[in-house]
Amino acid sequence: xxLLFKSIAVILFSFTTIQAQENQTPTFGKGLFxxxxxxxxxxxxxxxxxxxxxxxxxxxxxxxxxxxxVRRARLKFxxxxxxxxxxxxxxxxxxxxxxSGASEYTSNAPRYILxxxxxxxxxxxxxxxxxxxxxxxxxxxxxxxxxxxxxxxSMLNSAFSLDRDLGIQLRHxxxxxxxxxxxxxxAISKGDGRNVTSENLGGFQYTGRxxxxxxxxxxxxxxxxxxxxxxxxxxxxxxxxSYDFNNKxxxxxxxxxxxxxxxxxxxxxxxxxxxxxxxxxxxxxISFMVEYADRTADEVFYTNEDGKTSYVNIGSALNLQxxxxxxxxxxxxxxxxNVDWDKVLAKANQRQYTxxxxxxxxxxxxxxxxxxxxxxxxxxxxxxLYRLQFEVHF
Numbered sequence: 001x002x003l004l005f006k007s008i009a010v011i012l013f014s015f016t017t018i019q020a021q022e023n024q025t026p027t028f029g030k031g032l033f034x035x036x037x038x039x040x041x042x043x044x045x046x047x048x049x050x051x052x053x054x055x056x057x058x059x060x061x062x063x064x065x066x067x068x069x070v071r072r073a074r075l076k077f078x079x080x081x082x083x084x085x086x087x088x089x090x091x092x093x094x095x096x097x098x099x100s101g102a103s104e105y106t107s108n109a110p111r112y113i114l115x116x117x118x119x120x121x122x123x124x125x126x127x128x129x130x131x132x133x134x135x136x137x138x139x140x141x142x143x144x145x146x147x148x149x150x151x152x153x154s155m156l157n158s159a160f161s162l163d164r165d166l167g168i169q170l171r172h173x174x175x176x177x178x179x180x181x182x183x184x185x186x187a188i189s190k191g192d193g194r195n196v197t198s199e200n201l202g203g204f205q206y207t208g209r210x211x212x213x214x215x216x217x218x219x220x221x222x223x224x225x226x227x228x229x230x231x232x233x234x235x236x237x238x239x240x241x242s243y244d245f246n247n248k249x250x251x252x253x254x255x256x257x258x259x260x261x262x263x264x265x266x267x268x269x270x271x272x273x274x275x276x277x278x279x280x281x282x283x284x285x286i287s288f289m290v291e292y293a294d295r296t297a298d299e300v301f302y303t304n305e306d307g308k309t310s311y312v313n314i315g316s317a318l319n320l321q322x323x324x325x326x327x328x329x330x331x332x333x334x335x336x337x338n339v340d341w342d343k344v345l346a347k348a349n350q351r352q353y354t355x356x357x358x359x360x361x362x363x364x365x366x367x368x369x370x371x372x373x374x375x376x377x378x379x380x381x382x383x384x385l386y387r388l389q390f391e392v393h394f
Contacts, residue, residue: 029365032394035079043079049146049393050074060381070095071152071389072145074114085122089133091115101195105259111195114164129169132194135255136169136185136209137162137242138291139278140319142224147364149226149287149323150356151371151387154337156317160274160293162244165189165205165255166196179216185209191246193255202269203247205255211240218282227323227331228282229363235283242276253313254295260312261305268302272312285325293317300344315341329360333371351376365393 026034031045053071058064073095080087091114093099099110117131134142140153141161153161167189176182190196191205213223215237219230223238246254248269260268278291297312304310317340323333335354341347356371368390375383 029362029393031076042081045076045078047076047394048074049076049391051145052390053151054388056386058384060383062381069097072098074098085120087119087121089115089117089119103259105192105196105198105201107197109195109197113195125173127171129171132164132166133169134164135162135187135189135205135207135244137207137244137274138276138293139224139238139240139280139289140291143226144224146391146393147225149289149321149331149333149358150335150354151369151389154291154319154321154335155339155350155352156291156293156319156337159253159313159315159339160276160295160317161256162207162254162274163256164194165191166194167205179214181213181217183209183211183213185211189255191249191255193251201259201267202250205244205246205249207242207244209240209242211238213238218280222282223280225364226287227333227358227360228285228287228325229329229360230282231285231325232282233284235281238280240276240278242278244274244276246272246274249297249312252311257313260302260310263303263305263307265305268299268310270297270299270312272297285327286322287325288322289319290321291317291319300342311345313341314345315339315347323356325360331358331360332356333358348380349378364391367391 031047033046035044050073051071054068056064056066075092075094077090078088092112093114098114099112101111102108113132115133117129117133120128122128138157138161140157141163167187169185169187171185173181173183187207189205190200191203192201215235218236219232222230222232222236244254249272250260250267250269251257252260254272254274262268272295274293274295276291276293279289281288294316295314297314300312300314301309317338319335319337321333321335323331325331333356337352339350341349352373352375354371354373356369358367358369360367370388373385375385
């Protein structure tokens with residue numbers, strides 16, 4: 001751990017002292033450094049971001065629980081090499097939450113790497129990605145955690161998200177008319193989640209997404225940013241559908257969750273399918289997002305190492321979220337999420353209601369957010385959760 005931080009410090013110091021490069025100091029929120037090679041054959045923008053979170057949780061019949069933590073602490077590097085058509089992105093997570101998940105499948109090493117990908121614009125509107133990156137799944141997962149409308153993502157995302165994986169992706173877009181844009185994405189990945197160094201444990205994972213923008217592109221990629229911070233002058237709408245098929249999946253939530261080890265010490269393998277439907281609407285400070293997810297599996301139940309029955313997390317979820325941004329950059333938002341597990345699981349369904357308030361000091365780059373949520377658990381204890389979070393993003 002100490003060696004990692006020393007290495008990062010040396011790299012950052014070297015970038016500021018190398019005379020063979022042009023160092024352009026950007027404005028706040030545009031990165032710490034913008035490095036350009038003398039021959040302009042490469043660029044590198046270096047950025048950093050931190051989230052500080054305080055939580056207080058009340059559960060029926062239990063005492064209050066409070067916590068303070070560094071929710072996220074990340075370094076970001078992006079630019080191009082050789083040609084502007086060959087871009088790259090590297091993102092490292094340094095907080096405990098970012099690095100968690102070390103196991104024999106990650107060589108017992110913390111999962112520092114979030115993103116590590118090359119993006120090649122090889123022909124017109126076609127772009128080929130290689131490496132580890134977010135899969136083209138549900139909209140909320142693709143929205144950066146630094147650009148969220150509320151303190152964190154919904155229960156739909158935590159239960160059904162695909163997050164990141166290793167593989168290749170093909171991206172393309174075209175115009176059906178002067179304004180109507182259609183975007184396509186297709187990915188083939190290992191299906192085991194990020195930073196897994198073991199050989200492919202099951203089969204491969206296939207993900208496809210179609211997105212329709214009938215009124216043209218949002219300002220500054222606003223279809224993947226929480227809240228209408230650009231106050232769209234005309235209505236903007238994005239409709240998306242994604243489908244994921246994980247062949248011989250070995251985790252309880254497709255490429256997320258726990259590895260499924262059966263009573264013989266082997267992996268329980270089953271085909272898992274996930275469907276996502278979503279929409280984003282923005283107009284003059286008003287924003288509205290809706291998402292639906294549904295997951296099924298061929299073989300839901302298996303006997304685990306302890307001789308007990310375990311299962312794949314199958315079911316569906318709905319998330320509705322809306323907000324209004326005032327001209328003084330205060331925003332009020334509300335969210336409703338329900339998670340309905342398949343009846344065969346005999347697992348408690350959940351409903352959550354969230355009210356949030358955000359102050360955007362410098363957009364999403366410097367903001368203060370707070371929200372309060374009421375969680376209803378079927379035949380269980382209800383919970384009340386309060387959160388306060390400060391974000392700074394260089």
